[in-house]
Amino acid sequence: MTLYYEKHGDVAVLAADNPPVNALGQAVRGGLQDGLLRAIGEGALAVLILGRGRTWFAGADIREFGKPRVAPFLPDVCNRIEASPIPVIAAIHGTALGGGLEVALSCHYRLAVPGAKLGLPEVSLGIIPGAGGTQRLPRLTGYEEAIAMISGGRPIPASKALALGLVDRIEEGDPMELGLQYARELLARNAPTRPVSALPPPAPVDFEAAKAQVTRKARGQLSPVAAVDAIAASARMPFFDGLAEERRIFRELMETDQREGLIHAFFAERQVAKLPELNDVSPRPLDMIGVIGGGTMGAGIATAALLARLRVTLVEIDTDALDSARKRIAGNLSGALRRGKISQSHHDEVLSDALSLATGYDALTDADVIIEAVFEDMAIKKQVFAKLEAIAKPGAVLASNTSYLDIDEIAASTSRAPDVIGLHFFSPAHVMRLLEVVVGHQSAADVTATGFALGKRLGKVSVRSGVCDGFIGNRILFAYRTCADHMVLDGASPYQIDRALEAFGFPMGPFAVADLAGLDIGWANRKRLAPDRDPRERVPRYADQLCEGGHFGQKTGRGYYIHDGRTRQENPDVLPLIEAERADLGLSPRAFTDDEITRRYMAAMVNEAARVVEEGIARRPLDVDMVLLMGYGFPRYHGGPLKWADMQGLPGLLEDIHRFAEADDFFWQPSDLLMKLVAQGRVFDDLNKEQTP
Numbered sequence: 001m002t003l004y005y006e007k008h009g010d011v012a013v014l015a016a017d018n019p020p021v022n023a024l025g026q027a028v029r030g031g032l033q034d035g036l037l038r039a040i041g042e043g044a045l046a047v048l049i050l051g052r053g054r055t056w057f058a059g060a061d062i063r064e065f066g067k068p069r070v071a072p073f074l075p076d077v078c079n080r081i082e083a084s085p086i087p088v089i090a091a092i093h094g095t096a097l098g099g100g101l102e103v104a105l106s107c108h109y110r111l112a113v114p115g116a117k118l119g120l121p122e123v124s125l126g127i128i129p130g131a132g133g134t135q136r137l138p139r140l141t142g143y144e145e146a147i148a149m150i151s152g153g154r155p156i157p158a159s160k161a162l163a164l165g166l167v168d169r170i171e172e173g174d175p176m177e178l179g180l181q182y183a184r185e186l187l188a189r190n191a192p193t194r195p196v197s198a199l200p201p202p203a204p205v206d207f208e209a210a211k212a213q214v215t216r217k218a219r220g221q222l223s224p225v226a227a228v229d230a231i232a233a234s235a236r237m238p239f240f241d242g243l244a245e246e247r248r249i250f251r252e253l254m255e256t257d258q259r260e261g262l263i264h265a266f267f268a269e270r271q272v273a274k275l276p277e278l279n280d281v282s283p284r285p286l287d288m289i290g291v292i293g294g295g296t297m298g299a300g301i302a303t304a305a306l307l308a309r310l311r312v313t314l315v316e317i318d319t320d321a322l323d324s325a326r327k328r329i330a331g332n333l334s335g336a337l338r339r340g341k342i343s344q345s346h347h348d349e350v351l352s353d354a355l356s357l358a359t360g361y362d363a364l365t366d367a368d369v370i371i372e373a374v375f376e377d378m379a380i381k382k383q384v385f386a387k388l389e390a391i392a393k394p395g396a397v398l399a400s401n402t403s404y405l406d407i408d409e410i411a412a413s414t415s416r417a418p419d420v421i422g423l424h425f426f427s428p429a430h431v432m433r434l435l436e437v438v439v440g441h442q443s444a445a446d447v448t449a450t451g452f453a454l455g456k457r458l459g460k461v462s463v464r465s466g467v468c469d470g471f472i473g474n475r476i477l478f479a480y481r482t483c484a485d486h487m488v489l490d491g492a493s494p495y496q497i498d499r500a501l502e503a504f505g506f507p508m509g510p511f512a513v514a515d516l517a518g519l520d521i522g523w524a525n526r527k528r529l530a531p532d533r534d535p536r537e538r539v540p541r542y543a544d545q546l547c548e549g550g551h552f553g554q555k556t557g558r559g560y561y562i563h564d565g566r567t568r569q570e571n572p573d574v575l576p577l578i579e580a581e582r583a584d585l586g587l588s589p590r591a592f593t594d595d596e597i598t599r600r601y602m603a604a605m606v607n608e609a610a611r612v613v614e615e616g617i618a619r620r621p622l623d624v625d626m627v628l629l630m631g632y633g634f635p636r637y638h639g640g641p642l643k644w645a646d647m648q649g650l651p652g653l654l655e656d657i658h659r660f661a662e663a664d665d666f667f668w669q670p671s672d673l674l675m676k677l678v679a680q681g682r683v684f685d686d687l688n689k690e691q692t693p
């Protein structure tokens with residue numbers, strides 16, 4: 001039973017019970033429709049709609065998307081609720097999202113409990129509201145707010161919903177009791193039905209200007225822009241014509257790769273922490289976190305833990321360094337306060353009680369998890385772990401935040417290898433949502449589970465990675481960055497490459513990203529890898545020359561670009577360096593189209609990603625997708641590199657790689673997994689499905 005019908009005097013209660021989120025699957029829709037008819041048939045005077053469990057309806061059942069549609073359809077259910085001859089009341093708790101809010105908008109009266117959240121997040125799934133949301137919401141809130149809510153997709157708290165007229169009242173208590181009381185009050189004053197569709201559309205706004213603004217922000221994503229079109233229809237058409245227009249746009253978006261990519265990302269985000277090796281494994285305690293190193297990374301990790309209300313002890317080498325670390329953390333926390341992420345009292349409490357700073361490792365004897373974020377050098381890391389071994393309590397998890405180095409080698413330098421793990425945060429660590437949990441060959445299962453539990457506590461998306469140089473993300477980055485360097489040597493400019501990839505949907509192209517991260521990082525890495533480099537590798541010199549000139553990107557104001565605040569301009573010194581290098585190498589530059597740039601860059605990314613899966617470094621293709629989406633700016637609406645590859649067609653990609661290999665068969669070696677999938681006529685997503693627990 002997914003929808004309960006109960007009679008409470010004159011009021012019929014329809015209560016959904018479809019855990020976990022009361023999604024509006026076929027049975028729930030059918031139950032709502034039948035319950036309404038039954039209530040009217042039995043002579044009820046009002047209907048109250050509720051969600052049992054943790055929430056009101058969180059939306060249409062996304063699992064039904066892409067399958068044959070089964071009646072009754074949600075728009076019809078909503079229209080029937082609105083057309084009811086007796087008042088229908090929504091009592092909202094938890095989340096009223098998407099189709100869930102559309103059901104509420106079809107009710108005649110709405111009450112919410114204080115913690116409720118309301119929203120139309122469909123654009124984040126690549127679609128728009130399809131059951132009247134774009135036509136009913138503006139009639140209550142006006143166009144400006146409706147455009148913000150629908151094109152932005154972010155839910156709003158009940159208090160804001162009240163201010164906007166989206167709910168009629170907020171009351172603390174049990175939604176069923178509150179709803180029944182509200183229904184009786186309405187009956188006592190003979191309150192009429194109150195269809196939102198009968199309201200006139202609000203005063204129109206400049207929809208073209210609104211659309212232009214949304215287009216700029218959407219960076220190639222279709223749904224937020226299409227949402228403005230659907231909302232605008234409500235200003236020029238009668239209600240039911242507007243509904244038909246909304247439906248037309250909804251259906252069109254349903255057929256797009258963007259919808260498929262975004263829904264893949266939605267489920268992958270929830271799938272990524274589900275690993276058979278963690279079934280029935282309990283994490284170790286994680287109340288007290290130790291952080292070694294108070295630079296940008298260490299301070300960011302400490303901030304992330306403090307924001308999650310964990311106790312933190314940070315260790316630095318001397319009082320000056322501690323002072324700088326304290327300032328960094330305080331700066332991060334006041335940023336969080338400014339952005340409304342924490343309250344003033346949480347902010348003050350954290351600084352006065354939850355954070356301790358010390359210069360000696362002895363302060364870490366009580367820590368449950370100790371994360372080192374010291375300089376990226378194996379010898380230094382080993383010294384740190386030797387000291388940790390001496391002071392950490394038995395069972396403490398010893399973690400390294402290294403972004404490249406071999407966790408197994410670090411673990412082997414202690415006698416506690418099973419306690420050692422990599423926790424690779426991304427900078428700024430209190431903002432970026434990705435955490436790579438790097439599992440060494442000897443890491444204990446409950447240590448891995450603790451890594452995931454910590455990630456969850458910090459609100460991160462944690463991805464399991466095996467050990468290799470650069471783990472999942474930086475290893476793949478290295479491959480596509482190398483491809484970009486080759487294209488520069490062969491004739492493309494860094495600026496054309498950045499423009500082409502920004503048009504693909506990345507917020508920044510690879511050269512702008514390098515400037516942001518600091519060119520010295522790549523420089524150090526090239527030096528580290530130089531001794532073992534294969535002579536066939538093509539490594540450009542011009543990037544080193546920029547660094548030798550003291551130009552490290554944004555932090556020095558000059559790199560590939562000249563930076564002035566948030567604006568960037570091409571650095572005129574860069575192209576001459578590149579031209580000189582091409583001349584030295586005897587290369588005559590050729591023209592690249594933007595399309596070729598994107599195809600090569602993506603082929604390099606997909607090929608390396610496939611190898612990462614083939615070698616078991618990532619357990620599933622979706623793990624790679626999450627890493628690139630969460631940590632590397634990959635456009636979410638393409639679903640991640642391997643989902644994108646599936647949608648493009650793997651045979652075409654493999655053909656590209658074979659063709660590129662004709663000129664450079666050292667770099668362009670197709671992955672065995674990619675070749676196998678093509679030969680079998682399968683796609684990466686088939687591997688995700690095979691491994692879904």
Ligand code: 3H9
Pocket residue numbers: 020021023058059060061062063074075095097098099100102121122125128129130131133267270271
């Ligand atoms: C829509 O409504 C279209 C209409 O306009 C028009 C129709 C004609 N369906 O996130 P959690 C699953 S589009 C199916 O971990 P939380 C989820 O996969 C929809 N399943 O919990 C997970 O499963 P599992 C608009 C869903 O507490 C489990 O529920 N609505 C759906 O962190 C728990 O989810 C949205 O976009 C769904 N709609 O967050 C809302 N939602 O345990 C999407 C969740 O097997 N949902 N599941 O991994 C959310 O934003 C969050 O799930 C929510 C709860 C905030 C509700």
